[in-house]
Amino acid sequence: MKILLFGKGGQVGWELQRSLAALGSVTMVGTDSQPLCGDFRELDGIAATVRAIAPDVIVNAAAYTAVDKAESDADSCRQINAAAPGVLAAEARRCGALLVHYSTDYVFDGSGTDPWREDNDTGPLSVYGATKLQGEQLIQASGCPYLIFRTSWVYAARGGNFAKTMLRLASEREQLSVVDDQIGAPTGADLIADVTAHAIIATRRDPQLAGVYHLAASGHTSWHGYARFVLEVARQKGVALKIHADAITAVDSTAFPAPAPRPKNSRFDTHKLQTAFSLLMPQWQSGVERMLTEIIER
Numbered sequence: 198m199k200i201l202l203f204g205k206g207g208q209v210g211w212e213l214q215r216s217l218a219a220l221g222s223v224t225m226v227g228t229d230s231q232p233l234c235g236d237f238r239e240l241d242g243i244a245a246t247v248r249a250i251a252p253d254v255i256v257n258a259a260a261y262t263a264v265d266k267a268e269s270d271a272d273s274c275r276q277i278n279a280a281a282p283g284v285l286a287a288e289a290r291r292c293g294a295l296l297v298h299y300s301t302d303y304v305f306d307g308s309g310t311d312p313w314r315e316d317n318d319t320g321p322l323s324v325y326g327a328t329k330l331q332g333e334q335l336i337q338a339s340g341c342p343y344l345i346f347r348t349s350w351v352y353a354a355r356g357g358n359f360a361k362t363m364l365r366l367a368s369e370r371e372q373l374s375v376v377d378d379q380i381g382a383p384t385g386a387d388l389i390a391d392v393t394a395h396a397i398i399a400t401r402r403d404p405q406l407a408g409v410y411h412l413a414a415s416g417h418t419s420w421h422g423y424a425r426f427v428l429e430v431a432r433q434k435g436v437a438l439k440i441h442a443d444a445i446t447a448v449d450s451t452a453f454p455a456p457a458p459r460p461k462n463s464r465f466d467t468h469k470l471q472t473a474f475s476l477l478m479p480q481w482q483s484g485v486e487r488m489l490t491e492i493i494e495r
Contacts, residue, residue: 201252204259208353212390237281247288268456278328283335289340304350307460323457344413353386377421377447383465384483411465414481
């Protein structure tokens with residue numbers, strides 16, 4: 198199996214390098230790759246890259262993820278999150294490749310408290326969310342076989358993440374406020390990558406499994422609850438902190454105004470994913486604790 202991976206340097210892309218390696222020959226490209234093109238601002242270049250490799254599977258882990266900047270940089274965001282995936286989908290159809298693409302909870306408006314199902318109506322609140330939805334729609338309209346995984350609250354030990362920020366702030370400050378009216382499930386890039394590899398194998402065997410899936414860890418919490426858990430685990434591991442987890446102040450989203458609205462309800466119903474691929478999604482706490490162990494004890 199020949200696999201072409203775009204976005205090799207991102208959190209999910211980095212983990213995909215590991216998880217996809219056992220499936221076949223993986224060609225990995227990023228924004229600075231030469232002579233192959235992984236720059237999603239160059240649509241002809243990424244099309245030429247697909248044609249040069251002629252892969253069996255295309256995995257797109259590249260995206261414009263600067264949510265607030267996107268509000269004033271809509272054209273670039275749309276190019277990377279919508280137009281480029283549309284080009285990949287057209288090329289996938291031309292060469293008969295399976296296209297794997299990652300989307301987001303931001304395609305929903307964040308209303309209510311029920312976990313979002315794949316067939317719920319979308320309603321993005323931001324430019325970022327709207328462009329990710331446009332990317333989904335272009336892929337679905339292309340006629341290529343695809344797996345679209347909507348993910349949320351993604352973290353990894355590599356690079357920056359919310360947990361690292363909380364640890365840094367808790368070591369510097371004696372007061373800390375964190376939002377408690379946005380709810381979701383912290384989901385590890387390693388989990389996303391492993392599920393992806395499993396789903397590729399299954400979908401190659403049974404093309405009827407192609408479609409849109411919600412991919413997130415089990416359970417849910419607020420950013421405030423997430424921060425408390427991070428500090429509790431860190432203290433248990435002997436990390437010196439100036440603030441105790443119980444002393445973190447819970448505030449609502451209005452305390453941190455931002456250009457792009459955040460969805461308040463990012464809960465995902467993953468029943469379709471678990472049933473289709475015979476999976477059991479782990480509780481979010483297990484992945485976060487493992488990540489904390491890795492960054493604290495290394």
